[in-house]
Amino acid sequence: MTGKPVTARFQATHAALIGIILAVSGFITWSAVNARASMDNLIVVAPVAAVIALICVVLVVAPMLKARVTEAETEATPDSAIWGDILLLAGFALFCYALTHIGFDLATFLFVWGGVVMSGGKGWWQPPLFAAVFTVLLVYGFGSLFPYPMLTLVL
Amino acid sequence: MIDQFALSQAFDLLFSSYAPWLWVIPGLLIGLVFGSIPGLQISMAMAVFLPVTFGMDFLQAMLFLTSIFTGGAYGGGVTAILMNIPGSSSSIATAFDGYPMARQGKHNEALGIGLAASVVGAFVGYILLMLLIQPLAAFVLKIGPLEMVVVVLWGLTLIATLNDSRMSKGLLAGFFGLMLSQIGMSTTGVMRTQVGMPYLIDGLPVVPAMIGIFAASELLRLRGETYLVRDETQRDISFGRILKGAGETFKYPGVLIRGSLLGAVIGAIPGVGSSVANLVSYGEAKRSSKTPDRFGKGAPEGVVAAESANSSSEGGSMTALLALGIPGGAATAVLLAAFSFHNIIGGPSFIRNQTDIVYSIILGNLGQVLLLAVLGLLSLRLLGLVVRVPLSYLVPSVLAMCAWGGYGITGTIAGPLTVAGFAALGWLMRRHDYPVAATVIGLLLGRMMEGELVRTMQISRGNPLGYMLERPIALVLFAVMLLVLVGAPLLRAYRKHRSARA
Numbered sequence: 025m026t027g028k029p030v031t032a033r034f035q036a037t038h039a040a041l042i043g044i045i046l047a048v049s050g051f052i053t054w055s056a057v058n059a060r061a062s063m064d065n066l067i068v069v070a071p072v073a074a075v076i077a078l079i080c081v082v083l084v085v086a087p088m089l090k091a092r093v094t095e096a097e098t099e100a101t102p103d104s105a106i107w108g109d110i111l112l113l114a115g116f117a118l119f120c121y122a123l124t125h126i127g128f129d130l131a132t133f134l135f136v137w138g139g140v141v142m143s144g145g146k147g148w149w150q151p152p153l154f155a156a157v158f159t160v161l162l163v164y165g166f167g168s169l170f171p172y173p174m175l176t177l178v179l
Numbered sequence: 180m181i182d183q184f185a186l187s188q189a190f191d192l193l194f195s196s197y198a199p200w201l202w203v204i205p206g207l208l209i210g211l212v213f214g215s216i217p218g219l220q221i222s223m224a225m226a227v228f229l230p231v232t233f234g235m236d237f238l239q240a241m242l243f244l245t246s247i248f249t250g251g252a253y254g255g256g257v258t259a260i261l262m263n264i265p266g267s268s269s270s271i272a273t274a275f276d277g278y279p280m281a282r283q284g285k286h287n288e289a290l291g292i293g294l295a296a297s298v299v300g301a302f303v304g305y306i307l308l309m310l311l312i313q314p315l316a317a318f319v320l321k322i323g324p325l326e327m328v329v330v331v332l333w334g335l336t337l338i339a340t341l342n343d344s345r346m347s348k349g350l351l352a353g354f355f356g357l358m359l360s361q362i363g364m365s366t367t368g369v370m371r372t373q374v375g376m377p378y379l380i381d382g383l384p385v386v387p388a389m390i391g392i393f394a395a396s397e398l399l400r401l402r403g404e405t406y407l408v409r410d411e412t413q414r415d416i417s418f419g420r421i422l423k424g425a426g427e428t429f430k431y432p433g434v435l436i437r438g439s440l441l442g443a444v445i446g447a448i449p450g451v452g453s454s455v456a457n458l459v460s461y462g463e464a465k466r467s468s469k470t471p472d473r474f475g476k477g478a479p480e481g482v483v484a485a486e487s488a489n490s491s492s493e494g495g496s497m498t499a500l501l502a503l504g505i506p507g508g509a510a511t512a513v514l515l516a517a518f519s520f521h522n523i524i525g526g527p528s529f530i531r532n533q534t535d536i537v538y539s540i541i542l543g544n545l546g547q548v549l550l551l552a553v554l555g556l557l558s559l560r561l562l563g564l565v566v567r568v569p570l571s572y573l574v575p576s577v578l579a580m581c582a583w584g585g586y587g588i589t590g591t592i593a594g595p596l597t598v599a600g601f602a603a604l605g606w607l608m609r610r611h612d613y614p615v616a617a618t619v620i621g622l623l624l625g626r627m628m629e630g631e632l633v634r635t636m637q638i639s640r641g642n643p644l645g646y647m648l649e650r651p652i653a654l655v656l657f658a659v660m661l662l663v664l665v666g667a668p669l670l671r672a673y674r675k676h677r678s679a680r681a
Contacts, residue, residue, distance in 0.1 A: 037611070038610075041613070044607070045351065048355075049355065059365075059370055059371050067629060072357045075350070109399050113399060116578055116582070117596075132583075135578075143575060
């Protein structure tokens, strides 16, 4: 820990996480209070909301009180890695949404192909071949065990 | 405690013909497969194969279904260790130390520990069931909402000990899980937000959330690495090392026995069961350990505590079913359906009039546990091959399976979307050292706690403390919880202080 001193800063992704927690908790609390402001309905929501607000204040204020931190304490993950993760995450969310819209088979084939390439899979024919074999196995293996109907486009 | 005549009849029923055992190995294999694939539930497997039991006699049907139950409980632990995907809520705590062990190249040992702890736990659970089925049934009848609140609170205290960095982060993660459990209709029928999705009327589906926050977020983190186990020389599947791991389990007899006992007792409580048992057992193992800092970083005791408790809770969960005819969870509800298929009603009269059948089921389950040890060892070589798959292929494939698993549980788009949402949340949390397990525990136990708290308030007419004084079991449970949570650390600190002065 010999890095040069820099001004304390709250990382953007950490701020986003606390923002999400506060927004979601606030929305659930608002919705519960609106639905019925009685003790039986708020017996968990109200105290939990209060504790969450308190902890968020502590987590935000504490680094600010620590006037300066060393550079070695700050995050070392390169931006390219973060954007790669976010891209794969966005692709995963799109895949989850697409399952019941374009079909489990096509969505899985495209996602696995893209995912293998994004994760560093080499060669131009191996990733699509693997994705195709994997999709067929998944549809006829995993899919046959589902007790629900499953939309497919090709298989 | 044991009716000798009925016991000899039970042996006769089980061993005079091979018929009762005919379906045990297929059942164990079905359970292992369903348990080890994320999104396929043990109860789902039992329900799918329930019609098959129509042509069987009652004992054969029970052994077949309970073997699915036994195999599935262990299968869930395998994926928790190898891929950080707990197959069910009863395997959450297995992932805490099992997965770090696998990442360190100790996957063989972790799998061996898991198998041995499961076998011992299940064995202890069923032996206790045989010895104590009648007193345990009486105990279960005396369990009310207040006692459930205390047990759930005990499970929730684990949140405070799951801190990767700061206590405040662990608490925030746990309380956020509790808050998320409040989505959908309340236990008293008040409609709160469904986040615009009618599928969420019953709240967020816990298993897809668990798959997303544990597995998907971890897989995103693995992107860019080459293999699950970094060291190439450690990637082999060694039968010897699995056996060595199994042997290592017995280096922790206290953890093993305590986990098995806790699992059997908590598992007997309907509705709480194995989901809480593995958490309480893990928490107690960590609290009582001389090296609690090792937990969460690949401590073998953590795997022993979690696996012994979740396996012994299976025996506990059979208590209410056999003695009272009350299913404690989804899997035992399917067993109850098998009861009615064969015109049998569980409860005190079943135990009194058909004691030989009850003993046969319990003895049959003990036999299954031994078969599981053999089958588990054989199947581990196959399941363990996952460490040899390059991550560039494994990450997108398992991510796809996670989404499919979410659909398999809910049957609607809500499942995959929950997986995706919690994957993003888990990714953010892991980046900043928030313990994702605390959020899952909050989500899992929040709704349970709300229901029991409301019922306690109603029964006690708004005076839960006064009511507690009338409930000796709740008082004892509460006192034990306080003793363990506050008394033990105080005593340890006092001893440390004294030895430092000396």
